[in-house]
Structures are given as structure tokens and as C-alpha cells.
Amino acid sequence: MTDLDFRLDYTSWGRVVRAPHHVLKPRFVDTVPRLTDSEGSFLPVGMRRSYGDSVINSCNHLIDMTGVDRFHSFDEETGILHCDAGVTLDAVLRFSVPRGWFLATTPGTRFVTLGGALANDVHGKNHHRAGTFGCSVRSFGLIRSDGPPQRVERGGPLFEATLGGLGLTGIITDVEIELVRVESAYLNIERIAYGNIREFFALAHESGDRFEHTVSWIDCANGGDALGRGIFQRANWCRDGRLIPHGTKSGAVMPFDMPVRLLNGTTVRLFNTFYNALQKRGPRVQETHYAPFFYPLDSIRDWNRMYGGAGLYQYQCVIPSINAEDAIEALIRRIARSGAGSFLAVLKTFGERQSGGCLSFPFEGATLALDFANRKAETLSLMAQLDQIVEDAGGRLYPAKDGRMSAGMFQQGYPDWMRLRELKDPTITSDFWQRVSYC
Amino acid sequence: MLKRNIIILGALSAIAEETARLYAAKGANLVLAGRNEERLNQLAADLKIRGAAQCDVVAMDLSHEELVASTFAEMTSALNGKADGVYLFYGLLGDQRQEEGDITAALRNINVNFTSAAAWCLAAANQLERQASGVLIAVSSVAGDRGRQSNYIYGAGKAGLTVLVQGIAHRLAPKGARAVVAKLGFVDTPMTAHIAKKGLLWAKPAAVAARLVAAAEKPSLPVVYVPGFWRVIMTIICIVPAKIFHKTKL
Numbered sequence: 208m209t210d211l212d213f214r215l216d217y218t219s220w221g222r223v224v225r226a227p228h229h230v231l232k233p234r235f236v237d238t239v240p241r242l243t244d245s246e247g248s249f250l251p252v253g254m255r256r257s258y259g260d261s262v263i264n265s266c267n268h269l270i271d272m273t274g275v276d277r278f279h280s281f282d283e284e285t286g287i288l289h290c291d292a293g294v295t296l297d298a299v300l301r302f303s304v305p306r307g308w309f310l311a312t313t314p315g316t317r318f319v320t321l322g323g324a325l326a327n328d329v330h331g332k333n334h335h336r337a338g339t340f341g342c343s344v345r346s347f348g349l350i351r352s353d354g355p356p357q358r359v360e361r362g363g364p365l366f367e368a369t370l371g372g373l374g375l376t377g378i379i380t381d382v383e384i385e386l387v388r389v390e391s392a393y394l395n396i397e398r399i400a401y402g403n404i405r406e407f408f409a410l411a412h413e414s415g416d417r418f419e420h421t422v423s424w425i426d427c428a429n430g431g432d433a434l435g436r437g438i439f440q441r442a443n444w445c446r447d448g449r450l451i452p453h454g455t456k457s458g459a460v461m462p463f464d465m466p467v468r469l470l471n472g473t474t475v476r477l478f479n480t481f482y483n484a485l486q487k488r489g490p491r492v493q494e495t496h497y498a499p500f501f502y503p504l505d506s507i508r509d510w511n512r513m514y515g516g517a518g519l520y521q522y523q524c525v526i527p528s529i530n531a532e533d534a535i536e537a538l539i540r541r542i543a544r545s546g547a548g549s550f551l552a553v554l555k556t557f558g559e560r561q562s563g564g565c566l567s568f569p570f571e572g573a574t575l576a577l578d579f580a581n582r583k584a585e586t587l588s589l590m591a592q593l594d595q596i597v598e599d600a601g602g603r604l605y606p607a608k609d610g611r612m613s614a615g616m617f618q619q620g621y622p623d624w625m626r627l628r629e630l631k632d633p634t635i636t637s638d639f640w641q642r643v644s645y646c
Numbered sequence: 647m648l649k650r651n652i653i654i655l656g657a658l659s660a661i662a663e664e665t666a667r668l669y670a671a672k673g674a675n676l677v678l679a680g681r682n683e684e685r686l687n688q689l690a691a692d693l694k695i696r697g698a699a700q701c702d703v704v705a706m707d708l709s710h711e712e713l714v715a716s717t718f719a720e721m722t723s724a725l726n727g728k729a730d731g732v733y734l735f736y737g738l739l740g741d742q743r744q745e746e747g748d749i750t751a752a753l754r755n756i757n758v759n760f761t762s763a764a765a766w767c768l769a770a771a772n773q774l775e776r777q778a779s780g781v782l783i784a785v786s787s788v789a790g791d792r793g794r795q796s797n798y799i800y801g802a803g804k805a806g807l808t809v810l811v812q813g814i815a816h817r818l819a820p821k822g823a824r825a826v827v828a829k830l831g832f833v834d835t836p837m838t839a840h841i842a843k844k845g846l847l848w849a850k851p852a853a854v855a856a857r858l859v860a861a862a863e864k865p866s867l868p869v870v871y872v873p874g875f876w877r878v879i880m881t882i883i884c885i886v887p888a889k890i891f892h893k894t895k896l
């Protein structure tokens with residue numbers, strides 16, 4: 208590997224860091240570069256829908272796995288699907304929905320690869336029922352620097368270190384997952400306005416058993432009386448046999464970086480109020496295709512450019528159940544006071560089901576996620592204050608969304624992180640790992 | 647699009663694979679030819695899951711022109727004697743500087759891009775003429791429009807291919823069959839992985855594949871640029887006087 212031209216166009220979804228990378232893009236497993244062939248370090252990446260620096264390996268090699276994207280087999284009886292790691296959830300659904308199968312769980316965008324979904328052990332709106340993506344993974348192929356490609360089955364230490372292992376245990380080549388049956392591509396969605404965080408928790412509690420999917424949008428911009436109001440959404444699959452996959456058209460494109468000036472507190476406040484009213488006026492129960500329900504932002508390509516050239520941070524934490532109500536309230540209060548809250552804040556409860564991943568983010572409790580335009584020191588100091596609330600409540604942050612948490616916060620939040628360190632491949636690293644594994 | 651019988655020469659090319667996926671989704675019968683059998687089998691398994699009714703694999707070095715006539719006959723008989731589409735994708739960019747010093751390597755380049763490709767195109771033309779139906783789509787390059795110091799050996803092969811297929815299109819027109827030669831601009835594929843990327847001029851393989859399939863399935867001119875704006879760019883490049891052109895490093 209002599210050809211060391213660096214390029215600057217490989218960023219993460221948040222686009223805060225623009226580091227030079229030497230990018231390798233294999234199309235077949237046999238053309239994946241050998242990890243021992245270079246002095247520099249490697250990092251496998253997928254669609255780079257992670258927000259922070261877990262997909263950045265400054266001045267070293269990135270292995271873009273999106274070109275390794277073939278289906279191997281599908282069993283119509285059991286729903287077991289075997290694909291290359293670069294296959295996207297988009298491609299899986301386009302294939303599986305007409306046949307009556309869906310992903311056991313899905314994150315809020317379908318433009319992610321199976322490899323990326325596994326390496327972050329992603330979660331979805333049905334976490335309280337289905338657990339994380341890793342719960343549906345049976346096995347995967349892994350290439351490490353210390354031996355030939357291997358098959359990793361559920362249960363072993365390497366399986367558990369790789370689920371949520373941030374790509375650090377090796378290159379995932381292919382993944383075998385279990386799909387679940389659906390009888391329609393549509394869901395019945397019920398929307399309920401709630402006035403405060405206590406009401407949110409009551410709704411979540413009452414809905415968990417009866418609804419497969421629950422999520423809520425919470426207003427983080429308005430202080431005072433409006434604080435903590437939001438829209439709760441709960442949904443179950445229809446059973447009407449309409450198995451129509453999502454369309455291929457990408458819809459609107461965000462063609463340029465919006466100046467951050469346009470995104471100041473006022474705009475955000477206006478947007479939130481508008482959104483709230485719109486949601487309230489709509490019918491309480493609505494039949495909706497899975498695409499707008501699961502993937503509301505996927506219809507605007509490159510929407511991250513709305514946050515301007517300096518990029519954005521996302522902040523996503525999970526708080527254990529016993530402290531959830533107070534901590535979420537404190538977080539919202541702090542964010543509203545800053546006036547820097549984002550278009551969308553998502554609040555959801557997680558269930559108790561675990562995938563076994565030693566660095567999987569979710570645990571039983573509540574998770575809050577929102578975006579901040581990058582205003583440098585101002586944003587960093589606000590997030591540091593939020594960190595304090597999260598830490599005091601026994602919570603932790605989601606590495607897929609993070610680009611700045613301290614080593615101390617990471618190590619305290621993920622007591623099993625040493626297990627990952629033991630099984631990490633020595634030739635693989637990321638900027639994220641360099642930062643959080645510091646002792 | 648109806649269910650088609652399609653032969654793909656150079657199926658392991660990135661653009662070829664995207665093209666094959668479009669046909670697979672419509673339940674086509676496919677014959678995939680390329681060099682690496684293991685990779686071709688991976689493609690075949692994938693394309694069957696994506697909907698291809700049949701997917702045969704022919705592993706061979708396509709530049710062996712002495713094998714062309716017999717192999718092409720086997721390919722068509724695998725499709726019950728009828729080919730609705732024959733796509734020629736394989737090509738070799740080569741290392742121009744090295745080929746200038748090593749004439750055998752230069753001739754090898756021309757053999758891949760032109761001589762052997764001509765053999766396949768002529769075999770396809772004979773078949774389509776007999777059938778009085780079907781279309782040949784050959785992938786050429788804007789590099790064949792004007793000889794430039796950086797890639798004229800490759801360009802010469804592609805220029806030859808363009809004229810050959812243009813002629814075949816003329817020959818087939820009264821017979822109910824068609825031929826189209828597509829001159830591609832920059833496409834983001836392994837062939838161009840070493841070139842620093844990627845401005846507005848760079849197309850994605852999937853978008854190029856969609857254009858090629860449109861040219862095969864709908865009425866089309868015999869010579870097309872993909873993407874279309876390259877017609878304008880190449881018209882300008884071709885009219886620049888040599889005096890000025892020779893001062894550039896294009």
C-alpha cells in the first residue's frame with residue numbers, strides 16, 4: 208500500500224471534524240486490505256451516519272465497507288438473512304418488505320449498513336420489546352490482523368465485544384440476522400399531546416405492553432409553563448396485507464450549508480411551536496407507511512447541512528429508570544435556558560432486554576437525544592453541564608452520537624470497556640477510541 | 647421492462663454490477679462473464695436473491711479473442727438461443743507512461759479495449775441480426791474523442807470501439823436490432839480509485855447503469871454520452887486548436 212493520497216471528504220454525519228484520511232474502498236471480501244500491510248492504523252466504516260469521531264481515524268486509513276454489499280442467502284421459512292456487512296437497511300427492507308419481513312428493530316435512518324448497525328448495536332422505537340439490533344444477530348464474519356477470517360457465533364467473548372464494539376475488534380465482513388414477519392407496510396399511529404415530563408412517563412408506562420413502537424418528541428426550546436410538553440407517538444403494525452416497500456426517490460436535497468445565523472434560538476422556538484400545533488391538529492390515530500414513521504428525516508438528503516458549515520453535535524444520554532424523571536427535567540430546563548436546543552428532541556424509554564454487547568448503549572431507563580449547532584466553546588460548555596446532570600443520575604452517553612465526551616465519563620459509564628480493550632485489534636483505532644481509552 | 651435475457655461481458659465492473667441489479671429486479675435471465683470465478687459466484691448468489699430467474703457464470707479472460715466465437719455461442723444457448731441485451735463493460739485503463747516504454751504492454755491494452763472487444767461485438771452483432779431483435783450496449787469513453795498525452799493508448803482503443811459499434815448500429819438498423827455505444831465521463835469506480843476525487847464531474851455507478859439500461863430499453867441514439875453534459879465538454883475540448891491544446895497537461 209504505497210499510494211498514500213489523503214482526502215478530506217470523509218467526515219462523520221456531524222461534520223465537526225474534517226480530518227485527512229487515506230480511503231480504501233474494497234468491493235469484495237478478498238480485496239479488503241490486509242491489516243498488517245501498513246505501518247498506519249485502520250478503521251472500518253459504513254455509511255458514516257455516526258455523528259462524532261467514532262468514524263474518524265485522522266491521518267490514517269479508513270476502510271469504506273459500503274462497496275461490499277451483496278446478499279448471500281435468505282430463508283423464506285425462518286426469515287434468516289445473510290448479507291455482506293456493507294448492505295444497507297434500505298436495501299434489506301426493499302427486498303424483505305414485499306416478502307412480508309421486516310428488521311427486528313431499526314434506527315431512525317435506513318441509510319446505515321449492517322456492519323455499522325452491529326458495531327453500534329443500534330436501537331429503535333421498539334426497544335422496550337425487541338431490545339437492540341444485536342438481539343437479532345446470529346453470527347458474523349470477522350477479519351482480524353492476527354489470523355484468517357473467522358465466523359463469530361452468538362455467545363462468545365468476541366461476539367459480545369463486537370456488538371457495540373465500534374469497529375475496534377476487526378472488520379465485520381458479513382452478518383446473519385433474523386427478520387420478523389409483518390403483514391403490512393403500514394402502521395396505526397396514535398399521537399397524544401402531553402404537558403410535562405411526568406405525563407410522558409405515565410404514557411410510556413401505560414403504552415409499553417400494548418404498543419410495539421413508542422417514541423416522543425419533546426419541546427426543548429420553550430421555558431416556563433411550556434417546559435417539557437411534547438407529542439407522544441405509539442404504534443402497532445397494520446395487518447392488511449399491503450406489503451409495499453418504500454420508494455427509491457430521494458426527495459428533497461439540502462444543497463448548501465445554511466448559515467448558522469438562520470438557526471438561532473428564535474428560529475428553533477418558532478419551529479417547535481409550529482410543529483407542536485401541527486401535530487395537535489392532526490387526527491389522533493393515523494395510518495402511516497413505515498418510511499415516514501421510522502425515517503422522517505431520510506426524505507431530505509444531506510439534512511445535516513441545515514446546521515451550517517461548522518457542523519453539529521448530537522447529545523444522546525440514557526438515564527436509569529429511578530432517576531429518569533428528575534434528570535430529564537433538569538436536562539430540559541438547562542437546555543431551554545441556553546436557547547440552543549435543536550429542531551428535534553426525542554425522548555423515549557428503553558426496556559430491560561439486553562443483547563449481550565459489552566459496550567451496548569441502552570439500559571432500562573429513558574433516553575433523550577437532541578442536536579446542537581456547533582458554536583464551539585459555547586456548545587461544548589453547555590454539553591459539559593449536561594454531562595454533570597447525566598453522571599450524577601448514573602447515566603451515560605451514546606458513542607455513535609458523541610464527539611467530545613471525556614475519558615472519565617466514558618469509562619465510568621461503560622464499566623465493561625476493559626473487556627473491549629482486551630479484544631481490540633491492535634491495528635485498528637479511531638479518534639474516539641484514542642480519546643476515551645486514555646488512562 | 648419485460649423479463650430479459652442478458653449477457654454481461656465484464657460483469658465484475660462496478661458499473662456492470664449496478665446494471666445487473668436493475669435487470670435482476672425485473673426477474674431477468676443473466677449470463678455473467680468475468681475473470682474471477684469466486685467473485686462471479688458471489689454476484690450470482692446476490693442477483694438471484696434480488697430477483698434474477700437464472701444467473702450463469704462464465705469465468706474467463708475476455709481478452710482471449712480466439713475463444714470468443716465458441717463462448718458466445720454457448721452463452722446464447724444458455725439463454726435458449728435468444729439474447730435481448732448484450733453489454734460489454736470490461737476495459738483496462740492501463741499505465742500510459744509504462745506502456746509508452748513497453749510496447750507489448752501497449753498492445754495488450756489495445757487488445758483488451760479494442761481487438762478482443764471488437765470480436766465480442768461482432769459475435770453479438772451476428773446473433774442479434776439473426777434474431778432480428780435485441781440490443782448491444784458497448785461501454786466506451788470520452789477519452790476516445792481526442793488524443794491526449796495522458797491517456798491516448800487507452801483512448802485509441804476506445805475510439806476504435808466507438809466507431810465499430812457505431813457501424814454495427816448502422817448495419818443492424820434495417821434488421822430490427824440495435825447497437826448503442828456509451829461514452830462515459832468520470833465515474834467513481836475502482837478503475838479511477840487512484841485519482842483524487844470528486845467534484846461535480848464525477849458520476850456514481852448506479853446512475854450510469856440506469857442511463858445505460860434506459861438506452862437499451864427505450865429508443866436511443868447510437869452514440870450517447872453518459873452523463874449527457876459530456877457532449878458539451880467534449881465538443882469544446884475537440885475544437886481547441888492544437889497550438890493551445892499542446893500547452894496543456896490534459
Ligand SMILES: Cc1cc2nc3c(=O)[nH]c(=O)nc-3n(C[C@H](O)[C@H](O)[C@H](O)COP(=O)(O)OP(=O)(O)OC[C@H]3O[C@@H](n4cnc5c(N)ncnc54)[C@H](O)[C@@H]3O)c2cc1C
Nearest residue numbers: 253254255256257314315320322323326329330373374379
Ligand atoms: C438521522 C439519524 C437517525 C439516527 N437514529 C438512530 C436511532 O434511532 N438509534 C440508534 O441507535 N442510532 C441512530 N442513529 C445513528 C446510526 O444508526 C448509527 O451511527 C449507525 O451505527 C450508523 O451506521 P453506518 O453504516 O453509518 O456506520 P458508520 O457510522 O460508518 O460506523 C459506525 C461504527 O461502526 C463501525 N463499522 C462500520 N462498518 C463496519 C464494518 N464493516 N466492520 C467493523 N466495524 C464497522 C465503525 O468503525 C463505527 O465505529 C441515527 C443517525 C442518523 C443520522
Ligand SMILES: NC(=O)c1ccc[n+]([C@@H]2O[C@H](COP(=O)([O-])OP(=O)(O)OC[C@H]3O[C@@H](n4cnc5c(N)ncnc54)[C@H](OP(=O)(O)O)[C@@H]3O)[C@@H](O)[C@H]2O)c1
Nearest residue numbers: 658659660661681708709735736737787830832833835837
Ligand atoms: N470509471 C470511469 O471513470 C470510466 C470512464 C470512462 C469509461 N469507463 C469504462 O467503463 C467500463 C467499466 O469500468 P468501471 O469504471 O466499472 O471499472 P472497474 O470496476 O475497474 O471495471 C473494469 C472491469 O474490467 C475487467 N477486465 C479488465 N480486463 C479484463 C479481461 N481481460 N477479462 C475480463 N475482464 C477484464 C476488470 O476485471 P478484474 O476485476 O478481473 O480486473 C474489471 O471488472 C470500462 O470499459 C471502462 O473503460 C470508465
